[in-house]
Amino acid sequence: MAGPPPLPSRRHLLTFGAAGAAAAFLSGCGGPGSPPRPGALAHVGAWAPGPGDQSGARRGGHIITAWSNEAQSYDPAIGWDLHSWEAISTVLHAPLYQYAGPADGPAPHAAAAMPKVSADRRTYTVPLRRGVRFHNGRRVTAQDYVWTWTRVLDPELASWASSYLLGIEGATEVYEKKAKKVRGLEALDDHTLRIRLSEPDILFQALLCQPYMAALPKEEVERLGAGFSRTPVGTGPFRITRYDSKRQRALFRPHDHYFWRGTPLIDTLEYRWGIDYPLQALQLSGGKVDVLGEGLVPSQAARFTADPEMRERFVHPVPVRGSQWITTNHKRPVLKDPRVRQALSWAVDREQLTRVSFGLSDPWGCAFPKHLDRYRRTARPYTHDPDRARALLKEAGVGRLRLRFLHGTQDPWPLMAQVLQQQFASVGVEITLDAMSESAFELATSKGEGDLYGTDMYIVLDSALELVTTCFTSDAAQNYTGYHNKRVDALTAKARKAPTVEASNAILAEVEKELTEDAAGIYIGSLNFLAARSPDLRNYQMRGETGSYYDRLWVKR
Amino acid sequence: MSTVPVTPPTATAPVATAASGPRPDQPRPAARATARTAGRRLWLTGLCLLGFLVVLALCTPLAGSPYTIHTDSLTSQGLPAGVGENGHLLGTDAIGRDLFARTLFGLRATLIIALTANLTSVALGAVVGLVAGFYRGWFEQVLMRIVDVFLSVPTVLSGLALASIVGRGTTGIIIVVTALYWAWTARLVHGETVRLRGRGFVEAALAHGVRRHTALRRHVLPHLSTILLNVAALNGAAVVVVGAGLSYLGAGIQPPTPELGNMLADGSSSMTYAPHTLFVPLVLVIATVLAFVLVAEGLNRRNPLSERRSWLDA
Amino acid sequence: MARRIAVRILLGAFTVLAVVLLTFVLQYVVPGDPARSIAGPKATPEVLKEIRGQLRLDDPWWSQLGHYLSSVLQGDLGTSYSNDRPVLSLILERLPATAALAAAALVVELVLGGLWGMWEALRPKRSWLLATVNVGLLSMPVFSLGFLLLLLFGYQLPIFPIDGGSGPAQLVLPAITLGLMGSPYYANVVRDSMREALSSSYVRTAVSKGLSRRRIVSRHVLRNIASPVTTLIGMDVAVFLSGVVFVEKIFAWPGIGQMQTEAFADLDRPLLTGTVIVAAALVVTANLLVDLLRSAIDPRAASEAP
Amino acid sequence: MTTAPAPAATLGSEVTIDRLSVNYGDFTALRDVSLTVPAGTTTALVGESGSGKSTLALAAGRILPPGASISGGSVTVGDTELTALRGKALREARGHTAAYLAQDASAALNPVIRVGKQIAEVHQVRCGASRAEAAELARQGLADVGIPDPDRVARLYPGALSGGMRQRVIIAIALAFRPQLLIADEPTTALDVTVQADILALVSRLQQQCGLTVIWITHDMSVVAELADHVAVLYGGRLVEHTDVLTLFEGARHPYTQALLTCFQSGRFAGPKQPFTTISGSPPVAGPPGGCPFHPRCPQADARCGTELPAPRRVGHDHTAACHRLEETP
Numbered sequence A: 001m002a003g004p005p006p007l008p009s010r011r012h013l014l015t016f017g018a019a020g021a022a023a024a025f026l027s028g029c030g031g032p033g034s035p036p037r038p039g040a041l042a043h044v045g046a047w048a049p050g051p052g053d054q055s056g057a058r059r060g061g062h063i064i065t066a067w068s069n070e071a072q073s074y075d076p077a078i079g080w081d082l083h084s085w086e087a088i089s090t091v092l093h094a095p096l097y098q099y100a101g102p103a104d105g106p107a108p109h110a111a112a113a114m115p116k117v118s119a120d121r122r123t124y125t126v127p128l129r130r131g132v133r134f135h136n137g138r139r140v141t142a143q144d145y146v147w148t149w150t151r152v153l154d155p156e157l158a159s160w161a162s163s164y165l166l167g168i169e170g171a172t173e174v175y176e177k178k179a180k181k182v183r184g185l186e187a188l189d190d191h192t193l194r195i196r197l198s199e200p201d202i203l204f205q206a207l208l209c210q211p212y213m214a215a216l217p218k219e220e221v222e223r224l225g226a227g228f229s230r231t232p233v234g235t236g237p238f239r240i241t242r243y244d245s246k247r248q249r250a251l252f253r254p255h256d257h258y259f260w261r262g263t264p265l266i267d268t269l270e271y272r273w274g275i276d277y278p279l280q281a282l283q284l285s286g287g288k289v290d291v292l293g294e295g296l297v298p299s300q301a302a303r304f305t306a307d308p309e310m311r312e313r314f315v316h317p318v319p320v321r322g323s324q325w326i327t328t329n330h331k332r333p334v335l336k337d338p339r340v341r342q343a344l345s346w347a348v349d350r351e352q353l354t355r356v357s358f359g360l361s362d363p364w365g366c367a368f369p370k371h372l373d374r375y376r377r378t379a380r381p382y383t384h385d386p387d388r389a390r391a392l393l394k395e396a397g398v399g400r401l402r403l404r405f406l407h408g409t410q411d412p413w414p415l416m417a418q419v420l421q422q423q424f425a426s427v428g429v430e431i432t433l434d435a436m437s438e439s440a441f442e443l444a445t446s447k448g449e450g451d452l453y454g455t456d457m458y459i460v461l462d463s464a465l466e467l468v469t470t471c472f473t474s475d476a477a478q479n480y481t482g483y484h485n486k487r488v489d490a491l492t493a494k495a496r497k498a499p500t501v502e503a504s505n506a507i508l509a510e511v512e513k514e515l516t517e518d519a520a521g522i523y524i525g526s527l528n529f530l531a532a533r534s535p536d537l538r539n540y541q542m543r544g545e546t547g548s549y550y551d552r553l554w555v556k557r
Numbered sequence B: 001m002s003t004v005p006v007t008p009p010t011a012t013a014p015v016a017t018a019a020s021g022p023r024p025d026q027p028r029p030a031a032r033a034t035a036r037t038a039g040r041r042l043w044l045t046g047l048c049l050l051g052f053l054v055v056l057a058l059c060t061p062l063a064g065s066p067y068t069i070h071t072d073s074l075t076s077q078g079l080p081a082g083v084g085e086n087g088h089l090l091g092t093d094a095i096g097r098d099l100f101a102r103t104l105f106g107l108r109a110t111l112i113i114a115l116t117a118n119l120t121s122v123a124l125g126a127v128v129g130l131v132a133g134f135y136r137g138w139f140e141q142v143l144m145r146i147v148d149v150f151l152s153v154p155t156v157l158s159g160l161a162l163a164s165i166v167g168r169g170t171t172g173i174i175i176v177v178t179a180l181y182w183a184w185t186a187r188l189v190h191g192e193t194v195r196l197r198g199r200g201f202v203e204a205a206l207a208h209g210v211r212r213h214t215a216l217r218r219h220v221l222p223h224l225s226t227i228l229l230n231v232a233a234l235n236g237a238a239v240v241v242v243g244a245g246l247s248y249l250g251a252g253i254q255p256p257t258p259e260l261g262n263m264l265a266d267g268s269s270s271m272t273y274a275p276h277t278l279f280v281p282l283v284l285v286i287a288t289v290l291a292f293v294l295v296a297e298g299l300n301r302r303n304p305l306s307e308r309r310s311w312l313d314a
Numbered sequence C: 001m002a003r004r005i006a007v008r009i010l011l012g013a014f015t016v017l018a019v020v021l022l023t024f025v026l027q028y029v030v031p032g033d034p035a036r037s038i039a040g041p042k043a044t045p046e047v048l049k050e051i052r053g054q055l056r057l058d059d060p061w062w063s064q065l066g067h068y069l070s071s072v073l074q075g076d077l078g079t080s081y082s083n084d085r086p087v088l089s090l091i092l093e094r095l096p097a098t099a100a101l102a103a104a105a106l107v108v109e110l111v112l113g114g115l116w117g118m119w120e121a122l123r124p125k126r127s128w129l130l131a132t133v134n135v136g137l138l139s140m141p142v143f144s145l146g147f148l149l150l151l152l153f154g155y156q157l158p159i160f161p162i163d164g165g166s167g168p169a170q171l172v173l174p175a176i177t178l179g180l181m182g183s184p185y186y187a188n189v190v191r192d193s194m195r196e197a198l199s200s201s202y203v204r205t206a207v208s209k210g211l212s213r214r215r216i217v218s219r220h221v222l223r224n225i226a227s228p229v230t231t232l233i234g235m236d237v238a239v240f241l242s243g244v245v246f247v248e249k250i251f252a253w254p255g256i257g258q259m260q261t262e263a264f265a266d267l268d269r270p271l272l273t274g275t276v277i278v279a280a281a282l283v284v285t286a287n288l289l290v291d292l293l294r295s296a297i298d299p300r301a302a303s304e305a306p
Numbered sequence D: 001m002t003t004a005p006a007p008a009a010t011l012g013s014e015v016t017i018d019r020l021s022v023n024y025g026d027f028t029a030l031r032d033v034s035l036t037v038p039a040g041t042t043t044a045l046v047g048e049s050g051s052g053k054s055t056l057a058l059a060a061g062r063i064l065p066p067g068a069s070i071s072g073g074s075v076t077v078g079d080t081e082l083t084a085l086r087g088k089a090l091r092e093a094r095g096h097t098a099a100y101l102a103q104d105a106s107a108a109l110n111p112v113i114r115v116g117k118q119i120a121e122v123h124q125v126r127c128g129a130s131r132a133e134a135a136e137l138a139r140q141g142l143a144d145v146g147i148p149d150p151d152r153v154a155r156l157y158p159g160a161l162s163g164g165m166r167q168r169v170i171i172a173i174a175l176a177f178r179p180q181l182l183i184a185d186e187p188t189t190a191l192d193v194t195v196q197a198d199i200l201a202l203v204s205r206l207q208q209q210c211g212l213t214v215i216w217i218t219h220d221m222s223v224v225a226e227l228a229d230h231v232a233v234l235y236g237g238r239l240v241e242h243t244d245v246l247t248l249f250e251g252a253r254h255p256y257t258q259a260l261l262t263c264f265q266s267g268r269f270a271g272p273k274q275p276f277t278t279i280s281g282s283p284p285v286a287g288p289p290g291g292c293p294f295h296p297r298c299p300q301a302d303a304r305c306g307t308e309l310p311a312p313r314r315v316g317h318d319h320t321a322a323c324h325r326l327e328e329t330p
Helices: A082-091 A142-153 A160-167 A171-175 A218-229 A277-285 A298-305 A308-314 A338-347 A350-355 A386-395 A413-425 A438-446 A465-471 A486-496 A501-518 B029-058 B099-134 B138-152 B155-166 B170-198 B200-207 B212-248 B260-270 B276-302 C002-029 C034-039 C045-054 C061-073 C087-122 C128-139 C142-156 C168-198 C201-208 C213-251 C256-265 C269-297 D053-061 D087-097 D115-127 D131-144 D150-155 D163-176 D193-210 D221-227 D245-251 D255-269 D303-307
Strands: A062-066 A097-099 A106-108 A123-127 A185-189 A192-196 A238-244 A249-254 A268-272 A315-328 A361-363 A401-407 A429-435 A452-458 A521-533 A541-543 A547-549 D015-024 D027-037 D042-046 D068-077 D098-101 D181-185 D214-218 D230-235 D238-244 D313-316 D319-321
Touching: A062 A277, A082 A268, A082 A547, A142 A160, A142 A171, A142 A185, A142 A192, A142 A218, A160 A171, A160 C045, A277 A298, A277 A308, A277 A521, A277 B260, A277 C142, A277 C213, A298 A308, A298 A521, A298 B260, A308 A315, A315 A338, A338 A386, A338 A413, A338 A501, A338 A521, A350 A361, A350 A413, A350 A521, A401 A413, A401 A438, A413 A429, A413 A452, A438 C034, A452 A465, A452 A521, A465 A486, A465 A501, A486 A501, B029 B099, B029 B276, B099 B138, B099 B170, B099 B212, B099 B260, B099 B276, B138 B170, B138 C002, B138 C213, B138 C269, B155 B170, B155 B212, B155 C002, B155 C256, B170 B200, B170 B212, B200 B212, B212 B260, B212 B276, B212 C128, B212 C142, B260 B276, B260 C142, B276 C128, C002 C061, C002 C269, C034 C045, C061 C269, C087 C128, C087 C168, C087 C213, C087 C256, C087 C269, C128 C168, C142 C168, C142 C213, C168 C213, C201 C213, C201 D098, C213 C256, C213 C269, C256 C269, D015 D053, D027 D053, D027 D068, D027 D230, D027 D238, D042 D053, D042 D221, D053 D068, D053 D098, D053 D181, D053 D214, D087 D115, D098 D163, D115 D131, D115 D150, D115 D163, D131 D150, D131 D163, D163 D193, D193 D221, D214 D221, D221 D245, D221 D255, D230 D245, D230 D255, D238 D245, D238 D255, D245 D255
Parallel strands: A062 A268, A401 A429, A401 A452, D042 D214, D042 D230, D098 D181, D181 D214
Antiparallel strands: A097 A106, A123 A192, A185 A192, A238 A249, A249 A268, A315 A452, A315 A521, A361 A521, A541 A547, D015 D027, D015 D068, D230 D238, D238 D319, D313 D319
16 A cells, blocks of 8 residues: 555554544444344343344453554543553443444443433433442442542543533533532432533433543552553453553453453453554464454555455454545635635545545545434535536636645555545646654644645544534634634534434534535545454454444354 | 895885785785776676666656556556556556656656765765864864764664654755764774874875875875775665665655655555565665665775685685 | 773763753654643643643753753653653663564674675685675665565464564564674675685684684684674664664564654653663663673774774 | 703604796796705795795795695605695695794784784694693793793783794794794894894704704895705796805806895995995796796806706706806806
8 A cells, every 4th residue: 555654653543633532333234233132141141232142152262452552541531542442441441321232322331221311401310230340349339430520620630531521510610620529410329420511412421431431449540540541440341460561462351240240251351562564464364363453554454455355254344433534724715715615525536535545434525424323414425526626616716726735644644645636636726745744744733734634533422413513613622724604603502402312413414514515624535444353253343432342252263 | 126125125014015926915916907807897887787777767757657646557456556467567556656657756766865865974974084083182082972972873763853854855865864874984984094094104294294184185085985985885775775764664755756765665565465566666776776786896896805815725 | 991991981971961962852853742642632722731731841942951861860761651651661671672682683693694704705706696695685675674574484484473572483583684684794894804814824824733724714713803793793783773663663572663663653752762862872882892892802902092 | 041852853854846836827936946955954045036935935835825836846845745635634734744934923923812822722733732731832832932931921912022022933833833844934034133133043043953944035145144054046936056055155156146146245245335236137027038037137148048948957066057058157
């Protein structure tokens, strides 16, 4: 695959620029959508919510997952790269709720039932499941959640996820060191937790599924101190028994008091890191490794597409709710005119462009990802129409247009940039490529430099609202290019306060229509994720929001 | 030699021997001659190969543009065309660009880097080495410590850091490679100059009141020329390989400009399903390095040392 | 003799200090914001500011340098940004792996290069096969050679394990890759110095003593070529520490080379400068040891200037 | 100097060289030279550069440099015929037939091995002496050649010794051979005169004691006078005259030898500002011309000398010379 292979640090890999969370995706294949049926094995009670069909489950086995880099941290408030994210989402910690079947919303996990929401949709009362214990055996109480969430807001910890909790009343005071306790957060008794929001937020239900919202044992955090980020204690299906940074391996064993009795099925899970992509591919096809944590990067994806037999045995394609577009710098006067941006959107041949990512993104000309649940799209996607592009450019009175395209070393952007250069040249727009190291690229884009740069964004909070509020609203955290669209801002605020997900999605459809017509960015693709796992694994499930589900798979060597 | 040396010869230095019959350990005049011709044959072939490569690099315009992406030539699964397929002489690279054109352009870029970076690093190294070797005392110590510092900093890492500062174009790489490689030459030249200073003819020149730098230029420099040529040749080979290394880590010449280094880097990752993307640039890199090494080997052969006979065969 | 060693150690310390300064400036000037690589792209500006405050990234450069130098002199290389552990312990944990790799590669180099050089020195006619192999190895970039070996002997015919880890079986392929890269240089040095030794008159004396060919080579010739070879070993240590970066990346060998590139990509400044300091210290000590070794083997070297 | 214990038997044995020719590739350095060196005597080989005197000596000990090949004739030292030997037998023979004293002593000693060890090695290899015995013999050898404080010197490296000392060590190595033939290739030329005198005295003393057979290569007539019993004069790869030392100085018959002697006398006894007498022309380099090699520079040369090669003829009791016009010369 052309383009220099990615720099060793893959921390940034599937974060793809904006989406801090893991590759969010629906598990496309396998089991029926209904909630998990009791497994054939009598003694396996109900399963944790999530995709998969456990008929014919078998116990035992040792699974090895390969990563390219050491995890940032196994502390759910700190870790954000894919390696850490999978460990904190499905292995070590159990959040209150977890996404159920392939297309369904959140289902109770550490919580006993769905939260009771007040009439003004600002108060959430969450009943906690009984019998949930930490790895050290202690029972989990509502007080643990209060302490954990307050810890996330603690400025000293400087957790990246703190901004998500600012919707809770009193959270900002704690964040700005003005208060010790969060007013809107109360433990009514040992098993009920009440949260009061400053204003209604449709995303809050999805927020409760995030790993940084899972309970942490106060006494262990203080005992382990810095060690907590390597050997944490949590409520998840596995506990960490050994963290060996010298031999770059971590070993996990099942949690004895895990509240979903009878799972996980395998005996031990081992994470290995420091393995470069070509070697990962060899180890997988050589049977030395069972799962590639980061799935297939474009350069290795080509290797598997070249050989249909290999593809069929090892690759597990999974659609992901994520979109890929080229951000245009709205501070540049020439790019302020929507007709120029629309012209550029028509000039792109998405078919040719996404072929370079070898199946990791499908051609798509709309703002939001192609597959969204409970969503009826009204926007009309862009297609490849160079004549219309030239007409629009002439209409906008633009002669020779020279634009600077920034890209880091992260696949497939260096290659896509070269393909784009050629495509824009055919409509008279000259692109100069400005390649730089990954960290320099992030710094430059955050300062709003350059005219065009590639962005990939994954949805983790189960709604396209997250995409808009992160990138396109005027006050969005990652809106570095000064895009201001009053209609989008107003609609987004309305969508956020909508009573139900369906209502919120209806408003979001209008937002997408506006973003698409206004060509806020040049939309080119809808992202996929190619999971790579050994054929010996049975009931291997993966979701972008969480990563691989190790609590339900078994091995048939 | 008109007079027969009758009086016992003065205690001549062992090296300057009266030619009393073929000295057993000196190569016979005939041997010295074949060494020279063998040497000439070698570095001539080296130069011809280098010339051929330069000509090849100059006729890049004939080969079409290295940037056009012929998506039609990719196979159905989007894999690059092999050698000779779809009308591409050497096939295409991973995104369908003509490999023949890219290799020629790449060769030109690599040759430019190899020759200029080589020249600058050897020149800088030679100057520092000469000055340090000749003007002994604290000045030499300071220079040589700086050389030690440059030799101790891991080349790849400083290369990466430097590349991200000085920019990644051809000039960037030349600066990086010069910064990495001048120290080697400096150390070699310094050692040699110190050795030469100890020899009689330099001290004799100085004794005759010749000013230091003329002595340096007239006596030491010619002697060093063979060493410098030799170092330049081997250094050229190393420069090409370092360029490839930097590109592999993403610090070399950036896409889309083709350079053998980054083509090798791409080829390595796409070797499993399209081996020609690696082996085509590799052959040219080997040819470039071969040219440099042949010149070095040829020069080595010219000094008679290499033809001395071993006593074990007596 | 002791005075000479003291001077060398002093000079070595100066070199390491200079390397620290050079590296600090280098990584300080590299564009990018370490706070972003710690907190990730979704962090809000306030969080980034908080992290920069904690790590004192916004201080003027000279105070950062001063603070860093004072802590280095006390042996504290600071804590790594990416995983909150003291840099020194991280490096010492990974150092044995790199040292083992470098040592193994050196053995491969010496054996391959030495035997090859000797064979060529003892044969009157120059063999073309070896010359082409020589060129091939000189021009092959490390990563291509490494990957080819990995593919051939790790995957196609699985002689050596490729499942990562740092056991002796995993050490073979990376050591051979590095060793092959260096062997042409050793072969040339051994061949030239051996040829010079074989044609000098003390070998004639040995021949006239009626000693066997093997004894002459082992007793008389080898010790004479030890000096140029040890000089090359001294220079080679620095090369290893950069060649190691590629080899460790390809073969997943848990050494400091791999950590160095990771630290560079993550802008983990303390870890980055830490690894460079340790590398520089290794180079300096290696050169000192090599000099001592050389003067032990070859008395002539002892008289040369330090 | 402690008197060395009388060695068991006289070492030297007779050396007979019969019609020997040697060439280096295409250059013939020696043309069918016949010479016998009686046991226990010293024969000096005299001649200008390129006359083949070194080649003859080295061929006698079969330690010709690489690239040289014996194209005819034979060499017998004691009872072993050397030219036929190959490989292991040759190596064995070399061990105990000839010892070689090099001109440049410092190069002939291995710079990285202690002096004592280089002598001990001969004992270990030759007569299988153990390490301690060999060391003791080496120490004894150093004492024999008159080196003060042999223990300290034995531990030194060659680089630390003076020129004279190094030459003595070479001689000690040679003696450790118990050689049947000692070949000295101008061993004293690189030394200053006083040290040269010591070495010459040492060699002659050792020769009397051990009955060595010595072939001494030189172009210094004073050394010939002092040491040699017989003298062989070579020119252009041919033996032009071979006689005992007395008759040479009184009645040399060959014009070249006479010219050599006159040059030597004029150099030795010349007063200030007196020109030296020289021999015009220069020794043949590209291989001797037809006929007598010396004829281009021979004052008495006639037509026959130019065409026909003079065969060596017995002129006196122990005196042969190769010249057509022997009768006329005084």
